[in-house]
Amino acid sequence: MTTMNKVLASMALACVAATAGTAQAQVKVGVIQGLSGPPAIVDFGESYLQGIKLALHDYQAKGGKTKIELVVYDDEANPQRAVSLANRLIQSDKVPVVIGTVSSGNVLAMSPIFQKAGVPLMAGPAVVTQITAQFINESPSYIFRCSMVNQFEIGALIDWSAARYKKIGLIHSTTGAGIFAANEVQEGLKGKGMQLAVVEAAAPGVNDLSAQMSKMRDAGVELVLNFHESYELPFRALARLNYKPVIAGPWGLSSTKVPEIVGKDAVEGTVMGQALDVTAGRAREFDERMRKEYGSAYRWPVVASLGYDAAQIVFKAVDRVGKPDPAAIRDAIENVDGIEAMSATPAKPFAKGDHECVDKKDVFLGVWKGGVVTRLP
């Protein structure tokens, strides 16, 4: 081959490569999660991210026509850092859509930035009720969520508790999320004409709740609503106090870390808000795949399933649009249909005026039974 021929051949190859590059468009999807800091944050953040990664794997395996690349950042459960990362993803990484994060305070801090920039945010696994509500009347709202919603799980817990127990106690953390949940519980019970027999609190980093739980026992509390993010702590004090109340609380109580730390027997009968039933259908298969994929690092099935569903909705919308166009991706997310969800997310999760994956009707109560969280009969 002459030199000229070599040059022509190289140019031809370059043209082919360039054509191939345009055949599959590439879109970056931003992810902000709490991946360092207190264990309660990291467990949520890592579990949600595990679901997102499995969803990307499945998207690629099914031959999605748009090449998707995740840009993952750790907000360290710090609101300032979350805001800074939101700006970085929009201005520097130029992502057209973002998924995240754990801390509700962080989501509330960064969601106005996404709304103003016109970049859709799929919030999760944050739970505070206002996250989507505060923007839902905007036209259009760029804030969606695929996570448990405080209001829905507390509503389900209140309905169940009020029908069965006369003396109900509440223990909550002194964080913003803990105080917010405590207010919702108190308001919910007030609506049923009931009052909490005991309300106790504790700072997030405490090691022992014996004092608080002894007051529950002395007041004859039958049901303890546990809204402290160190979910295992109330259980640890029970043997010392010779006290066996029923414990119920948020979806956090379904973390496999809880029975791992306090024992399967201790959590038996514990009730929590739930949006995943691993004993049936796709969810069962998902649970098995996650166990194979992540082993002991897979510790929170419901959080991982919502991460998976959040990601598959976003990826489907991105694939439909096929280019990094935030406004078009927002519309595609709002109109996405035919989702084969692992969690209780319906096939068409969103509509104008409804930006929650999981609605009130989709949230149910789960119970620890024989080492597995099943649907409460």
Place this chain on the structure above:
Amino acid sequence: MESTIVPQLMITGLALGAVYALVATGFYITHLTVDKVNFGQGDFVMVAAFLMLSTRSAAIPVMLAIPLVMAGMLLLGLILERVAIRPLDGRRSSNVGAFAWILTTAGVAFIVQNIVELVYGKSSQYSPPLFSSDRNALVHVFGMRLVVEELLVIATAMLVAALFYLFMFRSRWGKNIRAVAYNPDAAALLGIDTRMIKVAVFLVASLLAALAGVLIGPLVTVQPHMGLILTIKALVVAAVGGLSSPIGILAGGLLFGIAEAGSNYVDSTFGDLYPLVAAMLLVALKPSGLFGERAADVR
């Protein structure tokens, strides 16, 4: 209210107070000798708790596991002294150098914390009881239901305080340490190996962290971020008891532990705040602490 609940809560408070006292005794010995403390002392307790967890997972008998953990912590103490303390020895005269140990020891603590996260993950871990396979192994004392490790850690802190007192004020080694504390140059002229003493005090502090880590594991949920709060509370305990005597530190620790348990019972919303406010007031009124001497430098 059951009649046993108050003493039972007090013992739980005493147990945590005893852990703070063990950590603070580590501050005492190094502060006395080289005017420095390890700002990662609480993180050393965390490392010891994780090492103990590993030995238990490997089914190593407790009586063998404890010396293994201590050996590991001695090695960590040696590394701390070599990389974070000794290089600063010649820089005391500069404004920055005089307090650089705060940064270097805190830096070692961050590194150690990250290594633990890499090895064990960032989640909370269960640490089994030392002498039972039953998670809820309890002993019944005068109608109270107590965890064995609660009693063990209180007894250990008391024993350590007594031994430290005898060691520091009755033994030749203790006199050597105090001689180095008063005047290292004069001590060297008297034939005392000041370098060895300076290394030894950090090893002793690491051993105390090992003891605290072994005993605290079964009482709490072990996690990589548990060290900072222990360091802060131990500093408060040292301020309350006074940094001049191991007995004062023990008393400060136990008082602080009881105050924490009591205030959480009375008003759990601000349960951790009241003892800290009380400690601040106390230090404002008596800067040398409850059992400290009036002189600013107790040596």
